[in-house]
Amino acid sequence: xxxxxxxxxxxxxxxxxxxxxxxxxxxxxxxxxxxxxxxxxxxxxxxxxxxxxxxxxxxxxxxxxxxxxxxxxxxxxxxxxxxxxxxxxxxxxxxxxxxxxxxxxxxxxxxxxxxxxxxxxxxxxxxxxxxxxxxxxxxxxxxxxxxxxxxxxxxxxxxxxxxxxxxxxxxxxxxxxxxxxxxxxxxxxxxxxxxxxxxxxxxxxxxxxxxxxxxxxxxxxxxxxxxx
Numbered sequence: 001x002x003x004x005x006x007x008x009x010x011x012x013x014x015x016x017x018x019x020x021x022x023x024x025x026x027x028x029x030x031x032x033x034x035x036x037x038x039x040x041x042x043x044x045x046x047x048x049x050x051x052x053x054x055x056x057x058x059x060x061x062x063x064x065x066x067x068x069x070x071x072x073x074x075x076x077x078x079x080x081x082x083x084x085x086x087x088x089x090x091x092x093x094x095x096x097x098x099x100x101x102x103x104x105x106x107x108x109x110x111x112x113x114x115x116x117x118x119x120x121x122x123x124x125x126x127x128x129x130x131x132x133x134x135x136x137x138x139x140x141x142x143x144x145x146x147x148x149x150x151x152x153x154x155x156x157x158x159x160x161x162x163x164x165x166x167x168x169x170x171x172x173x174x175x176x177x178x179x180x181x182x183x184x185x186x187x188x189x190x191x192x193x194x195x196x197x198x199x200x201x202x203x204x205x206x207x208x209x210x211x212x213x214x215x216x217x218x219x220x221x222x223x224x225x226x227x228x
Contacts, residue, residue: 001183003174006043007191013042017190020167021206033085033213036138036167039190040089043165047134047188048093050163072132072160075100077125079137079149082210086138086167094134100125102149129157138209140169140189141202143176150180163188167209170195170202 006013016035019025026032048070055066077100078087091097103122133153137146146164162185164177169189173196177187193202206212 001178001181001185001187003187003189003192004046005189005192006046007189011042013039013190017167021204026207026212029213029215036085036209036213037089037092039167040086040136040165041092042089043136043188043190044090044093044134047163047165047186050186051132073130074098074132074134075126075128075159077102077133077135077149077153079103079135079145080122081214082139082208083137085213086136086165090134090136090165097134098126098131100128100133100153102152123152125153125156127156128153128159130160132161132163133159134163134165136165138167139202139205140164140166140173140177141196142170142200143173146173146177147180150177161185167191168193168202168205172196 007017016039020032020035020039025035051070051072051074053068054071056069057064058067074094074097076087076090076094076097078084080101080103087099091099101122101124135146135149135153137149140146146166150162150164162181164181164185165188167190169187169192171192171194174187174189174192181187193205195203197203201207208216
């Protein structure tokens with residue numbers, strides 16, 4: 001299985017990553033979301049190099065020529081809600097792709113907030129059978145949400161190829177996701193950080209992506225429901 005870490009390369013992604021991590025930049029949600037989206041666009045471009053292509057004859061005002069175009073039937077998947085700006089970056093590039101959405105969120109299951117459980121409550125997706133599945137989720141910490149999303153999407157069939165794309169990953173999360181993926185899958189990361197702290201947040205990371213994009217959440221729906 002191939003794991004690609006863009007932080008090992010020199011590219012403009014590093015500039016956007018430095019701004020995402022900077023506490024002063026994080027005060028502007030618009031800038032934060034925009035950088036998440038731009039990293040999605042750049043990563044989508046890199047993924048496009050791995051697709052299969054076939055020539056198509058195009059007629060111009062002065063003649064014809066053959067242009068190689070992707071022949072993959074693409075589905076873009078994401079995990080709500082943090083994945084939305086990242087997903088939009090991919091959709092800006094793969095603008096003809098079908099889309100899939102999975103609601104999977106983590107909750108602490110002990111008072112010390114050191115153990116995490118994953119809950120998948122909702123999925124809206126076409127069949128992935130025989131198609132190229134690109135799953136974009138900005139944070140790959142424990143790997144539980146991504147593994148749950150993969151399991152949910154693969155219920156409709158076996159994809160032709162799977163690309164898992166994230167902005168920041170922890171090594172522990174990568175190992176968990178590998179167990180849920182076929183051997184020919186590819187994991188793309190803008191950065192692989194050193195690991196997780198006792199509360200299962202990536203270090204140094206940049207914090208909670210969903211909160212930074214959209215504002216802090218009071219509590220999860222499941223917590224509200226449990227109190228009724």
